[in-house]
Amino acid sequence: MDAIGKHNVSVAVGASAIAYCYFGGRTSFALVGVVLYDMFYSNYVFKSSSPTSANFVVEPEPVEKKKHKCCGGKGGSGCCSNKKDANDKAKKSCKCGHKKNTKESKTVPLSTGFTNKITLEKSIGDITNSTKDNSFPIAVDFTQSFKPKKTKGKKKDTSKKVIISKLPSKNSSEEDVSASQPIAVIDPSTVKSAMTVSTDKLINSQIYIFYSSLQGASLRVANRVKDNLSNKVQDLKYTPIVIHLDEIDDLDDFFVNLPSSENNQINSLYILVIPSYDTDCPLDYFLQTLQENFYDWRINKFPLTKLSGYTVLGLGDKESWPEKFCYQAKKVDHWLSKLGGRRIYPVGEICMKTEGDSKVDEWSDLLSECLKDDNPIVYQYEQSDDEDSDEENSEAEDEDLQDVEDIVKNGKVINDTDIKQMVSKNSPTFKQLKKQGYHIVGSHSGVKICRWTKSDLRGTGSCYKQSLFNITSSRCMELTPSLACSSKCVFCWRHGTNPVSKTWRWEVDEPEYILENALKGHYAMIKQMRGVPGVVAERFQKAFKVGHCALSLVGEPIMYPYINRFVELLHEKEITSFLVCNAQHPEPLENLGKVTQLYVSIDAPTKDELRKVDRPLFKDFWERMLQCLDILNTKQHHQRTVFRLTLVKGFNMGDISAYADLVQRGSPCFIEVKGATFSGTSKSGSNPLTMQNIPFYEECTNFVKEFAKELQRRGLDYDLAAEHAHSNCILLAHKKFQINGEWYTHIDFAKFFELLNSGKDFTHMDYMAKTPEWALFGNGGFAPGNTRVYRKGKNKQKKQDDSSQVDTNMETTIKPGNDITDKMITTNEVKAAV
Numbered sequence: 071m072d073a074i075g076k077h078n079v080s081v082a083v084g085a086s087a088i089a090y091c092y093f094g095g096r097t098s099f100a101l102v103g104v105v106l107y108d109m110f111y112s113n114y115v116f117k118s119s120s121p122t123s124a125n126f127v128v129e130p131e132p133v134e135k136k137k138h139k140c141c142g143g144k145g146g147s148g149c150c151s152n153k154k155d156a157n158d159k160a161k162k163s164c165k166c167g168h169k170k171n172t173k174e175s176k177t178v179p180l181s182t183g184f185t186n187k188i189t190l191e192k193s194i195g196d197i198t199n200s201t202k203d204n205s206f207p208i209a210v211d212f213t214q215s216f217k218p219k220k221t222k223g224k225k226k227d228t229s230k231k232v233i234i235s236k237l238p239s240k241n242s243s244e245e246d247v248s249a250s251q252p253i254a255v256i257d258p259s260t261v262k263s264a265m266t267v268s269t270d271k272l273i274n275s276q277i278y279i280f281y282s283s284l285q286g287a288s289l290r291v292a293n294r295v296k297d298n299l300s301n302k303v304q305d306l307k308y309t310p311i312v313i314h315l316d317e318i319d320d321l322d323d324f325f326v327n328l329p330s331s332e333n334n335q336i337n338s339l340y341i342l343v344i345p346s347y348d349t350d351c352p353l354d355y356f357l358q359t360l361q362e363n364f365y366d367w368r369i370n371k372f373p374l375t376k377l378s379g380y381t382v383l384g385l386g387d388k389e390s391w392p393e394k395f396c397y398q399a400k401k402v403d404h405w406l407s408k409l410g411g412r413r414i415y416p417v418g419e420i421c422m423k424t425e426g427d428s429k430v431d432e433w434s435d436l437l438s439e440c441l442k443d444d445n446p447i448v449y450q451y452e453q454s455d456d457e458d459s460d461e462e463n464s465e466a467e468d469e470d471l472q473d474v475e476d477i478v479k480n481g482k483v484i485n486d487t488d489i490k491q492m493v494s495k496n497s498p499t500f501k502q503l504k505k506q507g508y509h510i511v512g513s514h515s516g517v518k519i520c521r522w523t524k525s526d527l528r529g530t531g532s533c534y535k536q537s538l539f540n541i542t543s544s545r546c547m548e549l550t551p552s553l554a555c556s557s558k559c560v561f562c563w564r565h566g567t568n569p570v571s572k573t574w575r576w577e578v579d580e581p582e583y584i585l586e587n588a589l590k591g592h593y594a595m596i597k598q599m600r601g602v603p604g605v606v607a608e609r610f611q612k613a614f615k616v617g618h619c620a621l622s623l624v625g626e627p628i629m630y631p632y633i634n635r636f637v638e639l640l641h642e643k644e645i646t647s648f649l650v651c652n653a654q655h656p657e658p659l660e661n662l663g664k665v666t667q668l669y670v671s672i673d674a675p676t677k678d679e680l681r682k683v684d685r686p687l688f689k690d691f692w693e694r695m696l697q698c699l700d701i702l703n704t705k706q707h708h709q710r711t712v713f714r715l716t717l718v719k720g721f722n723m724g725d726i727s728a729y730a731d732l733v734q735r736g737s738p739c740f741i742e743v744k745g746a747t748f749s750g751t752s753k754s755g756s757n758p759l760t761m762q763n764i765p766f767y768e769e770c771t772n773f774v775k776e777f778a779k780e781l782q783r784r785g786l787d788y789d790l791a792a793e794h795a796h797s798n799c800i801l802l803a804h805k806k807f808q809i810n811g812e813w814y815t816h817i818d819f820a821k822f823f824e825l826l827n828s829g830k831d832f833t834h835m836d837y838m839a840k841t842p843e844w845a846l847f848g849n850g851g852f853a854p855g856n857t858r859v860y861r862k863g864k865n866k867q868k869k870q871d872d873s874s875q876v877d878t879n880m881e882t883t884i885k886p887g888n889d890i891t892d893k894m895i896t897t898n899e900v901k902a903a904v
């Protein structure tokens with residue numbers, strides 16, 4: 071308002087006051103009306119006739135303003151406010167309008183009608199400036215005022231927050247709130263409704279009861295909860311479904327995308343029965359995935375808002391783990407709520423040692439009551455949730471920066487805040503692996519004598535690697551420096567008990583320690599063979615000098631951070647290295663040093679099939695595999711490379727042309743095709759294979775013949791080279807290993823070490839050896855010096871047919887039931903050997 075305006079208002083107010091005192095009542099109101107009309111009219115006429123009015127716009131002379139560098143209110147030497155005014159006083163604010171070094175908080179009425187409290191470090195200056203310039207509307211950035219405050223350095227408030235509330239319904243009173251709803255009514259205005267209110271009845275949802283279990287309690291409890299709910303809540307629309315978390319191929323199917331239902335009309339409600347383990351367990355991976363999803367910018371930050379609700383039932387042992395009682399259940403609850411899930415009932419914490427089933431029933435009864443209640447449930451969104459997430463975000467970033475090197479020093483963990491052992495001695499996984507015959511070395515490595523080592527010791531046959539590559543099974547040690555894997559292959563023997571992870575997240579043992587103790591463990595197991603009938607004395611003796619190390623067994627050896635040093639140590643002891651990797655870790659593959667033979671598992675030829683067969687943890691598993699193939703064809707081209715195909719009927723035997731594409735890309739020296747072996751169906755169902763999925767040898771040979779044809783049709787020079795019919799294994803080799811019409815798929819080990827010790831560069835072409843006649847494709851591949859044994863009553867006819875395969879050059883062998891007692895091993899021989 072200008073000066074004239076202000077003057078008119080004063081006159082009007084004065085006149086009205088006098089008129090009221092003098093005339094009173096209506097007359098004074100009439101007078102005020104006349105004065106106001108005059109004021110408005112004269113102002114309008116004045117303005118519209120002004121030369122600077124909108125009708126007669128006169129552009130002001132452009133004045134070049136001096137460049138002013140804004141200090142943002144911080145002051146400092148460059149700030150104009152440091153210049154003194156005429157009275158030699160420092161100015162309080164600089165030209166940009168920022169108050170100098172003063173933080174003020176004022177309540178500013180905004181034109182929108184809201185009243186917001188904003189920190190005026192910036193805004194006041196803007197307003198002042200804008201007012202001077204007459205440039206409305208005022209540009210006030212108040213978005214900052216809603217930004218969660220950084221809480222770095224501030225101690226996290228870990229005290230529990232009550233975050234479930236019950237919205238008062240029209241006909242409900244305070245008394246209506248039953249014991250099953252121990253929850254305060256909250257002010258709905260504090261609720262972020264976009265992510266909160268469930269309007270649907272909970273009983274109309276499809277209930278999923280997830281569990282994770284190492285010893286079976288959680289499975290039992292999950293079923294108990296299911297039965298209780300089914301019995302107590304008559305109106306449940308759908309029967310609850312119990313699901314093992316470890317069996318879910320892709321957790322995203324449930325925790326990023328919700329289960330698909332008819333036209334997406336059915337809501338889902340999750341109940342999670344979660345045990346706790348202070349040792350490494352599959353839950354660690356589940357928790358890691360939830361956390362990663364929360365921080366993954368590609369994923370909607372609150373994917374679980376579409377759930378009608380969730381609740382967690384924790385199982386634990388309060389007596390033995392008082393400080394960590396049900397800690398993983400609480401963590402699961404935390405991440406589900408962070409992902410937008412609406413907690414419909416508080417986390418149950420049950421000590422299975424002291425409370426058990428009765429407490430489970432109590433918890434599930436109260437949950438039933440809660441499900442029956444058709445009042446909408448509200449999740450109270452707390453601003454502090456955002457603050458926490460900010461803090462955690464920066465913590466997570468810090469963790470990312472933490473290198474494996476930082477957590478290991480002389481094999482000891484130096485930052486042991488949350489780093490577990492992969493397989494600690496008191497864990498159920500350890501016990502299970504022991505039962506399966508593994509010798510666990512340190513906390514993440516294992517050795518096991520495979521059946522071919524035993525068989526070769528007894529002269530009853532050796533492994534396919536002897537036929538194809540010249541490995542002596544009785545001198546071979548099968549070892550893995552990482553019992554954990556980044557896949558959950560359907561044909562894997564581990565049946566889902568081993569730890570899984572995309573990256574190394576455990577304590578690390580030193581390579582020297584692993585090798586020394588692996589050899590000790592291996593020799594101890596060989597020693598146990600001394601009393602086994604049929605063991606060949608010479609082979610037994612030689613077995614105490616390991617000549618080969620198959621880095622495979624279970625798990626993913628290349629995940630071990632010191633894999634290169636470990637291989638070097640093997641070579642120093644003149645032990646060859648056969649490294650098998652699952653094509654999911656391109657970086658360590660690229661950095662891998664020389665190995666005797668480098669395998670890459672190609673478990674399926676297409677993205678879809680690979681997902682089904684390997685159930686990989688990585689989302690970009692296909693790209694990772696292709697990247698690994700490129701590395702084989704470039705940086706690692708000097709190595710003796712092998713594609714390992716494991717054929718599983720109904721999973722990966724359909725698309726030969728797609729396999730050929732991969733061969734073209736990776737250009738391996740050899741392609742080893744092997745029918746999957748049946749390792750039993752797991753109780754948990756984590757291994758879905760049955761005998762129907764195991765191909766017959768004939769099916770494997772047909773596949774390989776077609777494969778060779780397809781490769782040749784593309785001008786790729788591969789052909790059938792060798793076989794080990796007994797284990798359904800056939801070798802396709804590149805024709806560069808065929809010299810003068812003869813195959814050279816075997817390895818000259820002495821030459822390999824000679825080249826290695828020379829320090830010169832060498833390639834796969836420099837240490838090949840001739841494939842013996844018996845190993846060539848079509849000749850069966852049963853190694854001479856062995857006697858084939860059939861199980862009682864099985865294939866009597868076959869025994870006669872195969873008798874021709876038993877070589878006359880046999881080493882001293884003892885067949886079961888054969889009384890060549892003079893060839894039996896004496897105690898002295900054993901002592902000498904050990």
Ligand SMILES: Cc1cc2nc3c(=O)[nH]c(=O)nc-3n(C[C@H](O)[C@H](O)[C@H](O)COP(=O)(O)O)c2cc1C
Pocket residue numbers: 282283284285286287288289345346347348349385386387388391394395396397422496497498
């Ligand atoms: C090696 C080991 C570690 C455990 N660590 C914890 C723990 O840290 N906190 C806890 O509350 N319970 C702990 N427990 C107890 C289990 O969580 C409890 O027995 C649970 O019922 C096991 O469920 P499951 O049989 O489904 O695997 C541990 C049990 C074992 C064997």
Ligand code: SF4
Pocket residue numbers: 555556557558559561562563564623624625626652671
């Ligand atoms: S890569 Fe090997 S250890 Fe890992 S899951 Fe597959 S078969 Fe098992």
